[in-house]
Amino acid sequence: MNETSALALRPHRLRAALAATPGVAYILLLMVVVFGATSKHFLSGANLLNLGMQSAILLMIALPMTLIIMSEGLDISLGAVLTLCSVVLALMLVRGNGLAVALAAALAVGFAFGLANGLLVSVVNMPPFVATLGTFGMAQGLALAVTDGQSVVGIGDFVQQFYEGGVFGIPVPIAFALGSYALSHWLLYHTRFGSYVFAIGGNREALVLAGVRVNLYHIGIYAFGGCMAGLAALLLTARMNSGHPTAAIGIEFDAIVAAAIGGTSFERGDGWLFGTVLGTFAVGVMRNGLNLLGVPSSLQVVSIGLLVIVALFVDGLKQRS
């Protein structure tokens, strides 16, 4: 529209806008161009829809991960907790419970793990990496124990029907992703909780001096992560039409990558929620595009590692200039 031409007329404003755009946006654009040119399926409507649906679960983990990292934390248990929630959800359904009860159970498990992580980090004062490494092992072990390492099948058709349905014409997974983004955005930018996320990472002492019950909010950040894992378990279970004890292994890695390349800082209490959305797409596009090109999944992991380094390098260059 007119806005672009206005920008073009003012080169200094254009330059400022370019400088303000994080590296991940350029990388995303570049990938879309490259994959679009090399694979004729990549830009097809079906593939783009597929891309969005695949990215939904990752986004639902990456959003709380962003808040956690902003608070100078980390949660490497989220993948395992998501897996455990999915297994619990499937088991509940197999035993004949309704979807609402099963989802409540999954949410409760996620919340409990988030609560445990938050307590260990804020009250016990453990390094987040160590604390969540512990709960990671517990969640993963429990998921294997309750399933005997087998997939939980026979959960009925209605979960899959639900997954394939739509809300106002929007496919359910994408509606979940949009809803999660709206919720996270509201929490981070429009509530006390969100302000305190910035403060816990940026200057925790300031909150203490302001008489805020910091631990409560600190625990809340991790509990939010656990609940989001519980909710994402619904999508995961539905997509596979079963509960599998190793289903979401490593998704926490992708989530950390998405937040990091989206511009979330690991030590200053700085973050940009929409950057995480772009980061999630970058990871999704990378995997999707490489899949279409027939690149084996081991090499996809290598490319995602490379993606982090390139994205952060670009941001580093821009910060210096």
Add this chain to the structure above:
Amino acid sequence: MPPDRAAPVLELRGISKLFPGVRALDDVSFTIRAGEVHMLLGENGAGKSSLIKVLYGAYQADSGEILHHGRKVAIASPADARRLGVAVIFQEFSLVPFLDIAQNIFLGREFASRVPGHIDHRGMHLEAAKLLELLGMDVDTHTKVHRLGVAQQQLVEIAKALSQQASVLVMDEPTAALSEHETERLFKVIRRLKQEGVAIVYISHRLAEVFELGDRITVLRDGRKVGSLAPSETTPDELVQLMVGRAVDTSYAREFCALPGELALETKDLGSERGISGVNIEVRTGEIVGLAGLVGAGRTEVARAIFGADRVTHGEVRVFGRPLDGGPDASTRRGVALIPENRKQEGVALIRSVQDNLLLASLARLFPRRWFDPAVGRRVSVQKIDELRIATPSPLRLVRYLSGGNQQKVVVGKWLSAGCRLFIFDEPTRGIDVGAKAEIFNLIGELVGRGAAVLMISSELPEIVHVCDRAYVMRGGRVAGHLTRAELTEAGILRLAMHHE
């Protein structure tokens, strides 16, 4: 209703606070009255900060009581202090870098909107803008705080305290970072608050401010109240005299250097990225030269610039006649040792042995063929242990089990074995108990006796006066003056450091 001027809002009675080895506050009584600016004075470590911390609940007094409008209260946390109407403008900023100005001002007191949980951003920005206008600050309240300069951050900090509509406002050196214009603006606000009956406690190192603003002055020294006076009854000189004269341990008196040797260190118009500028310092072998000044005057920054730990932006450093540039490793190769204030983090490896620490900086020299020879290592470390009389049962004892004084000796021994001849000590007696201090100074005296040169940073005025051959005094990132042995007195240093000649 006009506020009752005479009525004390807060009264501290007989407050004492002990830390291991230090009596931070000793039976201090302090009355804060409505509509009065109460100046709190004292040199570094006199107990001002401790008193403030008791006031806002960061410290609990070991004895004594606090009265609020005549009623006994306990201030067990910052939240308690806030409930009693105490607000503090901190010197170390209590701001969150990636929140905007309005969010920072109202941190912990966000405005609620009608939607549950929702913050009323509009209302907060409106209020914040009013506060900034009052302070004469023309900045958009949506600006994130990390984008502001130090002076503007200080103003936000002030706005934050003002927004609490406190009845007691504590200001810890609020003008330290402000320009003259901003300072005037702040004074206007302070006078207005005074009229409105707010009680103000004001810590300052600028004597001019004390007389311009103060209604009452309390002077602390060694954690004790040494004077409580009205500005009209006193003079700047009397205040300086009250502040100095701390208890002195004379057991480390030394013979001063009569004939300094060659020029070991020379800085010419030195400036660094950390805000020092125009620094000209000379140190000769055989001399202990003091670098005095108030906390934040730029002393450590000078040491870091000389050593190459901060980037030098102007001027040059010459060591033993040749220019020195390059990082810390270049400096140590040229025989310069920096013994930092934070010994446990930067000076010694606590979980390694005395021997390991002593050899750490000279491995390449002792073992040129890169092959560690235990016999040589043992011999060299035992020799250093004897030389410096380090009290350790064995060279293999872990450094963490040694006393602070002996740890300091290990650090010095490390640089001695590396062949260093210019030693820069940053607060060498910080965290060392009284008995061991004399030992440290004997050690420093021995160093110069053997032909080394020493530059010593200290916040303890008596240390500078009793140990140093002469001293430079810093203020605001520059050298404010030089005092020869004959001129070196505590009052003389303080006058230069506080800008009152």
